[in-house]
Amino acid sequence: MRKLKEIVIVIIAIASMICTASIIPANAITNDKTVHVNYYLTDDQENYINWDGERIDLEQRILVKEETYVNLAQDSYVWGTTHFTTSDGIQLYLSVGMKKVDYKGKNSCDIIFGAYMDNTVNFMDWRSSQDHTYEQVDSKPVRFPYNLGYEAKDPAQKEGYTFMGWYDEQGYRFEKDSIIKEDLNVYAKYVKNSEKKVYTVNHYTEQLNGEYKNYESKKNQASNNQLILAESMIKTGLTGFIFNAEKSDKSIVAGQDDELNLYYDRDIKTVTFMNGNETLSVQNIKYEGKATMPETPIREGYRFIKWNTRMDGNGRDFNVNDSVIYDSVYYAIFESVPSYQYTIKYYQEDIKGYKLIQSENKSAFKGTVINATDQQKNVYDGYKYNNEKSDKNIEIVQDQQVISFYYDRIEYPYVIQYYYDGVLDIDKNENGSGYLNDIITEFVDKNKEGFKLLSAPALTIGKDENVMKVEYVREQYQVRFLDKDGQVIKSETVKYGDFARAPEAPQVTGMHFTGWDKDMTNITASLDITAQYKINTYTVEFQDQKGNTISRQVVEYGQDATLPDVPTIEGYEFTGWKGTYQNIQNDEIVTAQYRQIGQTVIPPADDPSDVIPPTQPPTELPEITVPAPTLPTPPDRMIVTGDTNQQTSLIGGEVSNNQNDTEQEEIAQITDQQTPKSHGAVEKQWAVLNLIAVMLSLILAIALLLSKRNKEDEDMRTRRRWTKVVAIIIAVVSIVIFVVTENIFLPMKLTDQYTIIMLGLSLIQIVMTIIGRKYKDNGQLKQTVINES
Structure with missing residues (x-):
């Protein structure tokens, strides 16, 4: 405080000198501390801008509650004093010089010269866990009135203790946004692990992408089971952020919970764009976010220049790269320029060349460039912009200029597909192209034998997939089934190559059905098919x-x-x-x-x-x-x-x-014949007893052939081999005779003249089987006797 008083006395002395009309340069202020002079440029919203164009929030930076401005003539100087009151009520009198200048096109702006002094912050820490004597471990010069974000690193850990942070002599915690008014010593504070419970308070700030980032973490101590309320830990001085009570922890219990998490959302700032008294756009932007450029306003007879915070254009210009940190209002700034009429003509390609399809009469200021790229927004179905033929960026330099834009027709591909009875033959596909809404009717006729074209196809060209389907279907024919008298039994429609389904033939007394007179398996024309009969x-x-x-x-x-x-x-x-x-x-x-x-x-x-x-x-x-x-x-x-x-x-x-009263009817003369074979063309019957005899011979031969002995002498083996051979020969002869003399597809009877032969062969087969079995039994008996001997 003593030093601060000395500074005030010096400033008062300087102010007295100015009051006596002695002009003292700002850098002539003397004291045992270094005095820095900053230059700030004010705008119409009383926001300060430094010499490099960076915006400075006056209230946050200087904590000004009242200030004095003096209006000056161009290039005139006035020296005087003004006083500023700090947040703790201390008044500082600073030398202020004002000059009306033209800085970067900003007319009628005031320059304020403010004096700031450096202070020093010394960081003190224990020597060790055993020696609690403080010694300086770091030092930082800090310019008044802020430490400008400096924050010391945590000191080395002390065994048995937990570091709680840096505190000044009055017990206030040192933060990176603490106000430094004088030289300051801050001390490392520890808590003994056994005495208090340590917990951490995490402060998370919202990022522009909506995520949260740890802004600061601080350790604190409290008695065991003590309730720590979140509202008592809210961090103050976070410019542009608002505490989010809903997302944050409500409270924790020391000794049970290790962390208290607090969240802060970005404040919403409003950026308004005005065209005179008309509001064109209002954007709600998160703190430090970026506003977007609105649509360019139009005012007849004028050309838009820029957006500015003052209606006369002498304020701050809008820049899409500027971060939004406060509410702002921007006004559309125009300039008066000559306006000319011009015509835009649009041409579309057709079979004869290009045809004018649309004209637009417009006006523009002299020097306006008509961007050809913008004209491509005029999209016509089936056409594409011809950039090479169209006029490029045209500058309006005279009245009644003509600008021409051309559009070429777009060719759309199509495919012709051929279907046969609903089945696609992909190998026959053909490709082509046409213009939008063209009607395609021509195609190569790829008909097949037995097919016909279903209907004449047509395709209207569209933007999407274009497919013409050429469909062929099989020819259909009428097939009639007739009885022997020519009467229709059944009629059906049959596709080319298919078969007709015959009905059941009607019965005719004294005759039997032998089939149909035409093939019905591959129909290629209309047919009459007649039932065929033979007399019984x-x-x-x-x-x-x-x-x-x-x-x-x-x-x-x-x-x-x-x-x-x-x-x-x-x-x-x-x-x-x-x-x-x-x-x-x-x-x-x-x-x-x-x-x-x-x-x-x-x-x-x-x-x-x-x-x-x-x-x-x-x-x-x-x-x-x-x-x-x-x-x-x-x-x-x-x-x-x-x-x-x-x-x-x-x-x-x-x-x-x-x-007899009447003569007998004439009798057909039939020649007497000898009894033919059963399979012949006369009797047409076969004997079932012959089949039984053949099957008996075959079964006995197989049984004899499959009979085996484990051991037998050579003589016995030879005899049994001969019986097998004879049995096989008999079976084969029986089968051959049956096949030659019998036809099982004819009517059946019990016997015929070959039955005695077939029965004789079966009897011989039975004898051979008995002999073969006898040889086998004798061989087994002989072997048994040998084994017993």
Whole structure:
């Protein structure tokens, strides 16, 4: 305080000298301390700017509560005094000189000369944990009124103690923003670890990107379990920041919590842009953030120059790189310049060249440059700006200038895809290009056999993917299925190359279905397909009285069999045929009927039936004694004797003759044939017993072939080998005979003339199997005897 008083006395003395009209230069102030003179430039908002253009917040830097300004004429000097009151109420009288100057285009600005003095801060620390004597460990000269952010490093750790920070003699904590009014000693403060609980207060400040950064961390001490409230630890003097109570810790308990975290948000500053009395833009910017340049304002007959804090343009200019630290208002500054009319013409390319599609009449100040890049914002669908042909940056130098901009058509690619029955054939794709909204109809016809074009394709060119689909579909044909009389059974539509689905063929009496007359698996045209039939054939077998075959004939449905010659039997005469041989509809057996000469008739042993008379007169037979059979009395039975046109009716053993009133129908002559093979074209049947015999031979051969012995002598092995060979030969011969003589796809019956052969081979196979097994058993017995010996 003594030193401060001395300074005040010196300043008062200087002020007295000025009052006596003695002009003393500012740097002539003398004292035992160095005096520095700073030069500050004021603007209309009374914010100070130093000689290098850096903005200085007057209130924070000098803590001025009142000051005196003197308006001066240009280049005039006035010396006088003004007083400033510090935050602690101490008044300082400083020498002030003012001069009206033109500094960097800033007219009518005042220059203030302020005197500041250096003070020294000495940092004192213990020598050691055992010796608590303080000694100086650092020293820093600090210019009044701030230490300008200087902060000493923490001293060396002391065993058993925790460093709490630097404190002055009055017990105030030394901070980097502490006000230094005089030389100052600050002392390292420690707390004994066993006495107090240490906690750390962390102060976090918001960054421009929204994150928080540790601004300062300080250790403190408190009694164990003492409640530490956040509001008691809020840091003051953080310019541009506001305490965020919601995000910060509310409190901690000493001894239980180690840290108290406090957060500070950046204050919001308002930057306003005005065009006269009209507000154009208001921006809320975080403290030290940057405002953005608003849209350029327009005033008819004037050209915009800049944004300035004064309406006359003599204040501070707006700069997008300046940090916003307080609320500001900027005014649009204009200058009056001649305005000229000019025309912008827009041309679009077409098939004949370029066509004018739009004109704009505008005005601009003389010297204005029309930027061609800005004109590219005029976007037309399907066109692109032709920078080479268009006018470049044009300066308006006269009235009625014309500026031309050109736009070329854009070619858009397209692809032609070919589909066949909905399947893409990518190898046939074709590529092309066209202009926006062009209609593409031409394409290469790539039709295939059996296909047809679904419809004529067309493509309208667009900005995005352009695809023309050429679709072919298979031709379709009508397929009709007809019966043998030509009547439609079924009709269906079939695609080219597909197959038709045949219906079930209708049944025809006396005939069997053999197939369809045309192929239906690969339809390539419309077709009529007719069902095919063959007349059924049946076997008519004529037998003698003992069952021996006289004749076997194949007769078509509804036809008559041809009567064969009748074998003669001595002593008997032929009386007719028993069975059906006319209008054949099934297989039939017709038996010859005889009677002993002198007897009425010789019927079959069991079931008497119709007897057909012989075709020739009876032969004289020797007398044979035949017991007369007892004949049943059928309700009505016809016996034909003599002429085939004469029928004899046998009723109750009496014979009566009736002449036919009509002639018999003409009978088709069928040649008598010998019984053919079962697979032939006549009988068309096969014997199931033959198949059973073949399977038996094959199974026995396989069983014999697979039988084994572990040990047997050479002689026994040779015998068994021969039996296997013979068994295999028999099986193969049986299979060959069956395949040659039988056709299993024909109707089936029990036996035929080859059955005896097949059964004989099966019997031989059984014998060979028994012999083979006998050899095996004998070999095993012999081996057993040898083993027992």
